[in-house]
Amino acid sequence: MNRSNKIFNIFKLSKNKKKDIYIEKLKFNEYDLNPVMSPDTIKYHYGKLAKGYAQRYNDGIGDSDFNEAGVFLHNIFFSQLCSPKRTNKPSGAVLKIIEDNFNSFDNFKEVFKKEAMKIQGSGWIYLSKDGSIKVINNHKIKKDIAFLIDWWEHAWALDYQHDKESYLDNMWRIINWELINNRIY
Ligand SMILES: [Fe+2]
Numbered sequence: 625m626n627r628s629n630k631i632f633n634i635f636k637l638s639k640n641k642k643k644d645i646y647i648e649k650l651k652f653n654e655y656d657l658n659p660v661m662s663p664d665t666i667k668y669h670y671g672k673l674a675k676g677y678a679q680r681y682n683d684g685i686g687d688s689d690f691n692e693a694g695v696f697l698h699n700i701f702f703s704q705l706c707s708p709k710r711t712n713k714p715s716g717a718v719l720k721i722i723e724d725n726f727n728s729f730d731n732f733k734e735v736f737k738k739e740a741m742k743i744q745g746s747g748w749i750y751l752s753k754d755g756s757i758k759v760i761n762n763h764k765i766k767k768d769i770a771f772l773i774d775w776w777e778h779a780w781a782l783d784y785q786h787d788k789e790s791y792l793d794n795m796w797r798i799i800n801w802e803l804i805n806n807r808i809y
Pocket of ligand 1: 669673698774776778779
C-alpha cells in the first residue's frame with residue numbers, strides 16, 4: 625500500500641468511528657430486586673452481558689448494529705426496574721394507554737403473556753407508546769417503547785430455569801411505573 629492510500633484509509637477509519645456507547649449505571653444495587661431478579665442474574669446479565677455489547681461496539685468487534693441495539697435496549701430495560709412491591713400497579717398515562725387498548729391491567733397482562741409465550745428464539749417484547757404489544761427479534765433500536773421485557777434466555781434461566789411464565793408474572797412487581805410515565809411524556 626502506498627503512502628497516500630494509507631493516509632486515506634486512516635482518514636476513512638476515523639471518519640467512520642462512531643462515539644463510544646455505555647451501559648448506564650444502575651439506580652439500585654444488585655440485591656434490591658431480590659427475589660424477582662437475583663444478584664447473580666444482575667451480575668451476569670447487567671455486569672457481563674449488557675456491558676459486553678458496549679465493549680464490543682466500542683472495540684469494533686462483531687456486528688455493530690446488533691451491539692448498539694443491545695446497549696440501547698438494556699439501558700431501557702434496567703432503568704425501568706425498582707425494588708419488588710407487594711402491589712405494583714400502573715397509574716397515570718401508562719394506565720390510560722393500557723385501559724384504552726386492553727380494558728384492564730389484568731387483561732393486558734394476560735394478552736402480553738400470550739404474545740410473549742409465542743416468541744421462538746431470542747427477543748424482547750414491549751408495550752409501545754401507542755398501545756400495541758410488539759416483539760423484537762434479537763436486538764433492534766425502537767423509538768416507541770413505553771416499557772419492555774427482556775425475553776432472552778439469559779434474563780430468566782438462572783432464576784427460573786425453564787419457567788419463563790413465572791419470570792414474567794414476577795416482573796410486574798419490579799416495574800417502576802412512574803418512570804414509564806415520564807418516558808411516555
Ligand atoms: Fe438481556
